[in-house]
Amino acid sequence: MGHRKSHDQNFKNLILDYPHESLSFFATEEAEDLTPSVKITPIRQEQLKGRLGDRFHELDVPLLVEWPNGEREALLFMLEEETDPNRFSIHRLAHYTLHLSELFETERVVPVVIFLHSNQNIAESLHIKSERHSYLQFNYLHTQLSSLPAEHFFNSQNIVARLNLPNMHWSEKDKIDVYANAIQGLFALEPDVEKQLKYIDFVDIYSELDEDERKAYQRRYPQEESKMAGLAERLRNEGMQQGMQQGLHEGIEGVLRLQLKLKFGELPDWAEAKLRQASDEQLTHWLTRILNADSLTGVLS
Structure with a gap:
């Protein structure tokens, strides 16, 4: 369950950080009219829990899209990541869609499912009917990432597509090129250093390079490897500069704590204890390992 939740959280972060790009990639048909001027607001989980209860998708990401000056009625997108297609229930999705429609008093709801793995037996529509009448016809947009050919997106200007290259379909001989194109896309399309760090981790998680593959990447793509090393060096320098102002130990500890939270979320008690007890040398060593x-x-091992 923990592994599944980590995937859900990874994709939730991705969608919240890049809502326009996510809708453009995962809901292409409906996103054609979403100009940069539209306002996209994530629906807070507290708003849903109070009305829908905990048993509804606590990790999905509803996005409210509003056009400037009210020129068009708002559109509610609900994006959900499903790691294991065998767990997917179209009845549950239809149930949740109807609840959101009722809660926000709109019939303009677009259900979107992102399947990390492929399955030919996934139900794509639901039709409630009898011999005489049709009572409910339900469809949803879906993307089976592992069915998309990665090479088709090597030059995509959509950062969400580039970051998901490792989740697409590719042959083993192209694994390092897939990883490199994802990293190149990240550096080209995301100027913010902290987000670069955050999504290097995303690419690493889904690429799963072993030690030999990482060395091959370093040899084949020295420029990208140099950028990654430069990013690590910049983080170390920031720690040193902050340390000069606040005291070396507290400065490095503060920067390390920030980077750990960016990558892994809130720190458990045991990690906080290790940070408080560590020496200057140990903190610096951990800072070099975080990438x-x-x-x-x-x-922190």
Whole structure:
């Protein structure tokens, strides 16, 4: 369950950080009219829990799209990531769609499902009927990431597409190129250093390069590897500069804590205890390991 929740959280973060790009990629048909001027607002979970209860998709991402000057009625997108297609229930999705429609008093609701893995048996529509009448026809937009050919998106200007290259379909011989194109897209399309760090981790998680593949990447793509090393060096320098102002130890500890939270979320008590007890050398060492680590224990071991 924890592994599934981590996927859900990864995609929730992605959609919240890049709502325009997510709708353009995952809901292409409906996103054609979404100009940069539209306002996209995430619906807070508290708004849903009070009315719908905990048993409804607590990790999905409803986005309210509003046009300037009210030129068009608002549109509610609900995006949900489904790691295991066998767990997917079209009845549950239809149930939730109807509840959102009632809650927000609108019939303009677009259900979107992102399948991390493919399954030919996924129900794509639901038709409630008898011999005489049709009573409910339900459809939804969906993307099966592992069915999309990665090479078709190598030059995409949509950062959500580029970051998801490792989740698409590719042959084993192209694995390093897929990883490199995702990293190149991140550096080209995202200027913010903290988000670069955050989504290097996203690409790493879904690429799962082993040590030999990482070395091959470093040899084949020295420019991108240099940028990643420069990013790590910049973070270390920021820690040193902050340390000069606040005291070396507190400065490095503060920057390390910030970067750990950006990558892994709120820190558990054991991690906080390790940070408080660490020496200057240990803190600096952990700071150099944060880029390539794929877990909190991987950094603080």
